[in-house]
Amino acid sequence: MSLTPASDIVGKKPGRGLTGLLLVAIPVLLVCWMVIWPIISAIGRTLWLPNDGGTGRSFSVETYKFFFSDQYSLNNLYVTLWTTGVCAVLLVLICLPIALYLRFAKGRLAAYVQGLAIFPMFVPSIILSYAIIRVLGPNGTVDLLLNSVGLPHIRSPYLTPWGPVIGLVWDNIPLTVLILISGLGAVSNQSIEAARDVGAGRFAVLWHIILPRISNSILVAVSFTVLGIFSSFTLPYVLGPAAPEMMGPFMQRTFRDLNDPTNAITQAVIAFAFCIVFGLFYVRSVAKNRAR
Amino acid sequence: MSVLEIRDVTKAFGATKAVDSFNLTVGDGELVCLLGPSGSGKSTLLRMIGGFETPTSGHVAIDGEDVTRVPPEKRPTGMVFQSHALWTHMNVFKNLAFGLKLRRLPEAEIKRRVEAVLELVGLAGYGHRATNQLSGGQQQRVALARSLVLEPKILLLDEPFASLDQHLRERLREEVRDIQQRLKITTLFVTHGQDEALALADRIVVMRDGRTEQAAAPDVVYREPATPFVAGFIGTMNLVEGAVANGTFTHSGFTVPLPVGDGTATLAVRPEALEIVAVNGGGMAKIHRVTDYGTHAIVDIELPDGTRLKSMTSEARDWSHGQPIDLKPRAFAAYRDNAAIHRSN
Numbered sequence: 001m002s003l004t005p006a007s008d009i010v011g012k013k014p015g016r017g018l019t020g021l022l023l024v025a026i027p028v029l030l031v032c033w034m035v036i037w038p039i040i041s042a043i044g045r046t047l048w049l050p051n052d053g054g055t056g057r058s059f060s061v062e063t064y065k066f067f068f069s070d071q072y073s074l075n076n077l078y079v080t081l082w083t084t085g086v087c088a089v090l091l092v093l094i095c096l097p098i099a100l101y102l103r104f105a106k107g108r109l110a111a112y113v114q115g116l117a118i119f120p121m122f123v124p125s126i127i128l129s130y131a132i133i134r135v136l137g138p139n140g141t142v143d144l145l146l147n148s149v150g151l152p153h154i155r156s157p158y159l160t161p162w163g164p165v166i167g168l169v170w171d172n173i174p175l176t177v178l179i180l181i182s183g184l185g186a187v188s189n190q191s192i193e194a195a196r197d198v199g200a201g202r203f204a205v206l207w208h209i210i211l212p213r214i215s216n217s218i219l220v221a222v223s224f225t226v227l228g229i230f231s232s233f234t235l236p237y238v239l240g241p242a243a244p245e246m247m248g249p250f251m252q253r254t255f256r257d258l259n260d261p262t263n264a265i266t267q268a269v270i271a272f273a274f275c276i277v278f279g280l281f282y283v284r285s286v287a288k289n290r291a292r
Numbered sequence: 293m294s295v296l297e298i299r300d301v302t303k304a305f306g307a308t309k310a311v312d313s314f315n316l317t318v319g320d321g322e323l324v325c326l327l328g329p330s331g332s333g334k335s336t337l338l339r340m341i342g343g344f345e346t347p348t349s350g351h352v353a354i355d356g357e358d359v360t361r362v363p364p365e366k367r368p369t370g371m372v373f374q375s376h377a378l379w380t381h382m383n384v385f386k387n388l389a390f391g392l393k394l395r396r397l398p399e400a401e402i403k404r405r406v407e408a409v410l411e412l413v414g415l416a417g418y419g420h421r422a423t424n425q426l427s428g429g430q431q432q433r434v435a436l437a438r439s440l441v442l443e444p445k446i447l448l449l450d451e452p453f454a455s456l457d458q459h460l461r462e463r464l465r466e467e468v469r470d471i472q473q474r475l476k477i478t479t480l481f482v483t484h485g486q487d488e489a490l491a492l493a494d495r496i497v498v499m500r501d502g503r504t505e506q507a508a509a510p511d512v513v514y515r516e517p518a519t520p521f522v523a524g525f526i527g528t529m530n531l532v533e534g535a536v537a538n539g540t541f542t543h544s545g546f547t548v549p550l551p552v553g554d555g556t557a558t559l560a561v562r563p564e565a566l567e568i569v570a571v572n573g574g575g576m577a578k579i580h581r582v583t584d585y586g587t588h589a590i591v592d593i594e595l596p597d598g599t600r601l602k603s604m605t606s607e608a609r610d611w612s613h614g615q616p617i618d619l620k621p622r623a624f625a626a627y628r629d630n631a632a633i634h635r636s637n
Contacts, residue, residue: 190377193344194435196364197371198391198442208390212381 039272046266063266075244077270079161083236083246084229087168088222091176094169095221099180100210103187121174125167129238132167133158163239164246168229175228176221183217184210216285223282227275247271295320295478296341296446301350303336303502310336312502314350318446321476323469325489328499329525334482335450337499341480342371342448354445370439371448374455376431378423384410384434385419391442409441412471429460436468440475447472447479453488465491486526490514498522516635520627523560530561530601541626544597546576546619550626552634558627563590563604565623568611575616577601582611593619 046064048057067073095117102114120128135141137158146154157163187210195209211218233248240246245253247267255264296318303311311333318324326334339345341352343364352360359367378387388406397405410416413433423431432452439447449468453461469492472479483489489496490510498505498513498521505525506518517523524531534543536557541550548559568579568591580592580600591611593601601619611617626634 188375188377190373190375191379193342193364194371194373194377194438195379195390196344197342197369198438199365199394200390201365204394209379213379 042265042269042272046262046269049262063262064270066263067266067270072244073250073267076247076250079244080230080247080271081274083161083164083168084226086165087172087229088226090165090169091172091225092218092222095173095176095180096218098173099177099184100206102177102181103184117177118174120170123171125171125234126238128167128171129235132163132170132239136163136166158239159241161241163241164232164236167235167239168232171235172225172228176225179217179221179224180214183214183220187213216289219285220282223278223285226278227282230275230278231271294318295322295355296480297351297353297356298337298341299351299353301337301340301347301352303333303340303345304348309502311340311347314502314504316497316504316507318478318480321478323472323479323481323492323494325481325483325493325496326499327483327486327489327496327525328505329484332499333502334484334499336502338371338448338450338480338482341446342369343367344371368445369448370442370444370446371450372432372435372439372452374451376428376435376455378431378434378438380423382423383419384415384421384423384426387423387434388419388438388441391438395442405441409437412440412474413437414467428456429464432456432464433467436471440471440477445478447477449479449481451482451484461488468492490526496526498525515637516632517560517625518632519630520558520560521630523625523627528563528602530559530563530566532559532561532599532601533557534559536626544595544599546595546599546601548621548624550634552626552628555628557633559621559624560627561601561621561624563602565621566593566601566603567620567622568593568603568605569618569620571616571618573616576618577616579611579613579615579617581613593617 047059047061049060049062050057067077098113098117102110102117105113123131133140136154136156138153138156140156140158143153143156146152157166191213192205192209195205200208231248232246233252236246237249237252240249247270251264251267251271254260254267294317296316298314298316301311301314302309314333314337316324326337328334336345340347343359343362343366347360350360351358354368364371379390382390385406388409389402392402392405406419407416410419413436415430415433415437418426418430418434423434426434435452436449452468453464456464465488468481481489481492490513493510495507496510496513497507500521506513506522508516508518513522513526517526517529520531523529532543532546534541534546534557535555536542536550536552537554539549539551541548541557541559543559550557550559577593577595580594582592583590588604588606589611591603591605593603595601603619621636623637625632625636
């Protein structure tokens with residue numbers, strides 16, 4: 001006597017797999033067309049360069065060699081990495097206390113704080129840039145206030161690397177706070193009370209119970225902000241120094257002002273290579289959560 | 293000697309008083325069950341003892357020391373939560389060792405104490421397991437062990453078995469009782485399950501609307517409930533409102549001799565104390581339904597006005613629907629103005 005395989009008994013309804021595939025087909029095709037293909041195309045165009053005579057293309061890493069030997073390009077990459085790193089650290093330091101407050105506080109004040117924390121999400125970058133110039137720029141509100149009480153001018157962050165940092169941190173607060181609050185939602189009140197019950201003070205609860213439980217959310221928040229900040233354009237373009245400049249404005253200038261698409265694409269591929277590392281962190285974290 | 297003293301404690305949330313002028317003294321090694329329906333204030337009271345809520349007024353003292361405003365981390369209490377509240381990013385050993393590490397005990401001492409308490413709760417060798425690899429019952433044992441390992445003066449259990457199935461609940465209940473007696477640890481146990489309270493407690497405190505309805509030994513609470521609420525809450529009880537005139541209680545044809553002054557009264561009779569007598573015609577009531585449980589039968593009785601009573605009988609007699617009967621309570625209590633006015637045993 002032979003046994004019927006379990007899979008046959010449980011039964012796959014014909015067409016169910018196909019329906020699932022069809023449901024994801026459109027987004028997958030869009031991703032392939034608008035993300036994957038441009039990446040492959042960009043990498044291809046920077047590695048297969050036109051020959052000197054103008055006939056055909058051949059493999060060359062010349063544009064990458066140029067980027068990594070050109071001090072100006074390297075300075076731009078460095079200032080981008082510096083801005084991204086400083087913003088990520090500041091965002092965690094600023095947003096974690098806000099998220100903790102919003103997670104545990106109750107009442108009207110907490111609702112106002114939440115509204116205020118999410119508010120930057122509704123302000124376009126260009127308006128934010130000009131607001132920062134008006135407040136922190138030369139002869140801005142802060143200068144005027146200091147002047148009115150006889151104090152000297154501030155050293156304005158406008159057109160220094162700190163200008164984009166201030167703008168980008170302000171701009172990214174809502175997303176970071178929301179991700180951290182969602183992570184904190186998974187930390188139950190009872191698990192915190194249990195920690196206090198065995199003798200943990202507030203700092204010990206934060207360090208040993210809350211932070212390990214939301215480490216994934218912090219990683220996701222940092223990945224998201226890093227991805228956004230690394231390739232940001234408006235805020236660094238308006239608030240940042242002319243040189244060195246962040247990769248976003250650098251690419252735009254190389255492409256449009258210098259009319260050098262090949263080097264602009266090379267810069268884009270290099271920026272992408274850095275971003276993909278954080279993208280992989282994010283994907284790994286999501287996969288880890290799914291596997292639980 | 294009293295380990296815990298609660299004096300005139302009130303906890304108000306806005307206009308609502310969750311606990312209202314509550315007083316309780318718990319002796320050394322005593323196991324007290326706080327029993328009451330949802331919203332009776334028992335969990336709030338336990339949380340005030342644990343330090344997770346601050347009383348609006350009144351005092352909580354442990355070993356004679358006022359701890360009313362002392363935070364939970366500085367109280368000599370250990371709490372076991374309903375949802376286990378284990379830290380899922382730590383394995384079983386780390387969950388138990390966390391409190392000991394905060395007290396900066398040497399590693400060897402931590403290891404010894406954790407292993408001893410794991411042995412006590414029947415989880416020896418489970419230290420390396422992740423908490424999500426454990427069953428619900430095992431998780432609750434870890435939660436209990438986590439509190440016990442710190443050797444608290446008072447163990448607080450907040451409906452710890454509520455999320456477990458009946459069989460497991462009964463087994464763990466016995467284990468907790470064994471452990472409590474072995475360690476002689478003063479314990480407060482919050483439950484809304486009367487079986488749990490009757491099986492576990494040295495003393496039951498029945499709570500209602502933040503106040504004590506009755507505080508007594510389980511058998512006293514069961515046999516001599518102080519108020520109609522306690523009578524109705526503990527076990528199954530027939531409660532009948534009626535009028536007393538000339539030494540007789542009457543409700544819709546159901547009469548019982550009751551030697552108290554005239555007025556209204558609530559008669560309380562346990563099903564096992566309500567005897568059914570067959571009659572040929574007339575009768576005080578009729579049989580509505582008989583449910584046979586094998587070891588005993590529950591007879592549903594209907595009075596002429598539709599009031600239903602229950603009687604428990606072990607007789608293998610066939611009662612049939614609509615059969616006229618008389619009722620003879622063998623033991624009962626009568627209440628007036630929320631106090632017992634007569635008991636007949």
